[in-house]
Amino acid sequence: MDLDTVRTFVAVADAGQFQEAAAELAVTQQAVSKRVAALERTLGVRLFARTPRGAELTIDGQAFLPHARELLRVSERAVSSVRTGSRPLRVDIIASRGAASGLMRGFHRTYPEVDLDVVMLFDIETAVAAIRSGAIDASFRAVAVPGRPLPEDIESVRVLDEPLQLLTGPAHALAGARSVTVAELVGHxxxxPGIVPGTEWAAYYDDLVAEFGLTIEATGPNFGSDALLDTVADTPALATFMGGQTRLVWPTGHGLRLIPVTDPTPVYPHSLLWHRDNPHPALGTLRTHLAATTAGHDAAGTWTPDWVLPR
Structure with a gap:
């Protein structure tokens, strides 16, 4: 059913005259007559009776009118659900406790009027596919792994370099250090266990190992951050890397230590990805907010892999 004919029918019913309905719709009276006639042919009934006073609804017209109004309301709701700016901004943050989550919480505090949908996708290929399909508007990722450049229609901007810190239990050999150099980590x-081959974070830590001769083990099942903290706290021979903006809570009895890493400081590069043709107005607001509130990158004394995009 042509919604223009339904909309014209409702306009005539409300105005009581074809001429007034034509003025309201900004079309000719002839166009109104043709639309109403087309709708009557579709329904197989007469909707109006012409009288000296104008156009009066027939019994069939009276029966159809409430349904016609509902059709128009449903149509408007359908359009509104996808109209640019009326739906929530959908952003992938990878993990709920990571730096990207903190960035989005800061954005939400500054712009509480912006509706947000936060999702957590696993790898960069999935995120890029979701951006290109319109399933999400943006994603926080480290880009771009060698051999897997971003598609030409995907834009990115570096928004945060997150320093890595060493996390140890109280009995670890480095637990008392105020800071440790990368060279001092050799042999530890x-x-x-959260490193998954083929992901961008696996590529990052592979390069970190190759650059500085470190020993990073990803063995065993990944039971999550709570189990990781328990194991590190109880095992003097183990330590782990933790992003400086990762938000974790652990029991005070664990005695865990967070130790800055220096000379150089490995930083994990977070970039925002989006489709170059995405018109959502809140996406521009998010980009402006990140540009104004996040620190610069490639600071002196820091390290990132060569494949990380500099911009």
Whole structure:
């Protein structure tokens, strides 16, 4: 059913005259007559009776009118659900406790009027596919892994370099240090069961190992951050890397230590990805907010892999 004919029918019913309905719709009276006639042919009934006073609804017209109004309301709701700016901004933050989550919480505090949908996708290929399909508007990722450049229609901007810190239990050999150099980590076992081959974070830590001769183990099942903290706290031979903006809570009895890493400081690069043709107005607001509130990158004394995009 043509919604223009339904909209014209409702306009005539409300105005009581074809001429007034034509003026309201900004079309000719002839166009109104043609639309109403087309709708009557579709329904197989007469909707109006012409009288000296104008156009009066027939019994069939009276029966159809409430349904016609509902059709128009449903149509408007359908359009509104996808109209640019009326739906929530959908952003992938990878994990709920990571730096990207903190960035989005800061954005939400500054712009509480912006509706947000936060999702957590696993790898960069999934995120890029979701951006290109319109399933999400943006994603926080480290880009771009060698051999897997971003598609030409995907834009990115570096928004945060997150320093890595060493997390140890109280009995670890480095637990008392105020800071440690990367060279001092050589020979120590760094346990990170969350590293998954093929991901951008696996590529990052592979390069970190190759650059500085570190020992990073990803063995064993990944039972999550709570189990990781328990194991590190109870095992003097193990330590792990933790992002400086990762938000974790652990029991005070664990005696865990967070130790800055220096000379150089490895930083994990977070970039925002989006489709270049995405018109959502809140996406521009998010980009402006991140540009104004996040620190610069490639600071002196820091390290990132060569493949990380500099912009």
């Amino acid at each position: 076992r760094i346990w990170m």
